[in-house]
Amino acid sequence: MTRSLKKGLYVDERLIKKIKDKKPGDRTPIKTWSRASVISPEMVGFTFGVHNGKDHIPVLVSEEMVGHKLGEFSPTKKFVRHGGKMQKELETAAKQKELDASKAAKASTDTKK
Secondary structure, three states, rough: OOOOOOOOOOOHHHHHHHHOOOOOOOOOOOOEOOOOOOOHHHHHHHHHHHHOOOEEEEOOOOOOOOOEEEEHHOOOOOOOOOHHHHHHHHHHHHHHHHHHHHHHHHHHHHHHH
C-alpha cells in the first residue's frame, strides 16, 4: 500500500541530518536501519550501509534510485538455489565437461610447441 500524496514521501530525518554533515564525495558508509526511507535527490552520491537484519550492506546511491526505498537495494533473504539431486547431477556433468574441454585445449597447445 502506497503512502498518500498529501502526506508526502517518508524520509528519515536522522538520515538527512547525517547527509548534511558529510561531503558528497565522501565514500564512508552512513549506517541506517531505516529501510522504509525513500531515496531523495540529496542522497545521490552517498554510500549507505542499509541493514538487512544481519549486517549492513553498502548501497551507493545513483540518480536512477531516486524515488525508490533504501530497503529495495538490500535483500534480506539469501537465495541458495533450486533443484535437488537431479540439479546436482546436471551441475557435476557440466563441470566435468568443462574440465575435459580445458584438458583438451591444454593438450593441443602442448603438442604445437
